[in-house]
Amino acid sequence: MRIYELGDGTPEVSVVGSIHGDEPCGARAIERFVAEDPDVERPVKLIIANEEALDEDVRYLDEDLNRAFPGDPHAESHEKRLAHDLGREVRGTTAFSIHSTQSYAEPFAIVDTVDAISRSILPRLPVDVAVETNNFAEGRLIEHAHTVEVEAGLQKSDEAADNAYWLIRAFLTATNVLPAPAVASDGGNDVESQTEDDRLKLAAPEEDSLEVFKLLERIPKPDAEEYEVLANNFKVVEEGEAFARAGDELFTAEKDFYPILLSAYGYADIFGYAGQKVGELP
Template identity: 65%
Template sequence: MRIYELGDGTPEVSVVGAIHGDEPCGERAVERFVGEDPAVERPVKLIVANEEALNAGVRYLDEDLNRAFPGDPEAEAHERRLAHDLAREIRETTVLSLHSTQSYAEPFALVDEVGAVARSICPHLPTEYLVETGRFSAGRLIEHAHTVEVECGLQGTAEAATNAYWILRAFLSATGVLPAPVSGDDDPPLSLRRRDADEVVVFELLDRIPKGPADKYRVFVDNFQRVAPGDRVAAADGDTVSADTEFYPVLLSADGYDEVFGYAADRVGTLA
């Protein structure tokens, strides 16, 4: 675990990248930001979490770190020990956790539940959607009471790393570590700016979309777009999954997960 502390005093804000070793965008964003030697207005901690998995180019060594919290310092599994150490490092801080995905090219945010932290931070991030994970947060860093997780783009792409950097800066501005951004040469790329800057659409996860063993998988619907009852959703070797009721797909992809295509969600409102 690589840790940087900027500013004077005890950090109340932290940024975590590389929870998964096959998602390098967070590490690249942290290193880019630290390398600029930025002037900060309050102390902040920036963490590259799973260095070993990152160096090996794999998601994890022993088990998924983002299912291992709160961890165990005496565990045999590397990630379970690391989860304990990381939880200690971010204790009593407001956290941004940077990720990437195989399901959706544009950034979107996730929280355990939409509370005061999500309401105060997420409208300031360049993300159009916010997902409340609720009962699907078990073992994840997002269970930490003051954590916002952002999927920054497609896994392993330069775009995801660029997005992660600008999301990091937006988060640090929202939490007072950096001054409020001023329009000018340092604006993020147009592709990252939310289409409607006045609101964030909020979804709540309802259920998993199961995925049976097969040689070939397909998906027929788009993430965050309404699926009507009876619509084809996905297929495993031609065995089609159809919608029983209306829902909105989240993290839906052919190859992102072993046992599920993704999640069904309900659209529950907006944040201004």
């Protein structure tokens, strides 16, 4: 675990990247941000979590770190010990955990539930979708209070690393670690200045609403030689509509649902999750 601390005082805000070693976007984004030596208005802690798995380019060494919290400092498992140490580092902070996925190219946010803290942060992130885990967060960092996870894009892509960088900046702006982007005025019309920070305002315009979904159940995936997904994440699948295939077996919806994290090979034993849309945030 590698930790960077910026600013003076005890950090009340933290950023965590690469909990999974095969998701380098968080580490790349943190290193890019720290290399800029930014001026911060509040102290912040940035953590590259599972360095050992990252070096090996594997998801984990002994077990999934994002299923190992709260951890155990005396465990034989590397990730169980690391979960304890990482939990100690983020305790008392508003935490931002960066991931990537094989199922969806656009960034989206994940929270345990939309509470007052996440409600103040989510609309200021460059995302169009947020997902409530609804009791599917066991062993995840997100179980800790005041934690927002994001899926930054497709695993190992340059786009995910770039998205993760801008997500970090947006989160740190929302938590007052970074100042709000400056916008110049041109004849009464707002125009973006030439600084890259203004991309944040363009990426998450205030007039856009944020769709909120809730996980309802896992979608099992049987053993097969080949898998195919026929539906799009966050787009409704209607009753009777085919949404996936395992070998020669076709899966159709027993009732309307929204697929979430649905992918052919993202998980070993499930296609992903069935969810419902529960509302929008302004």
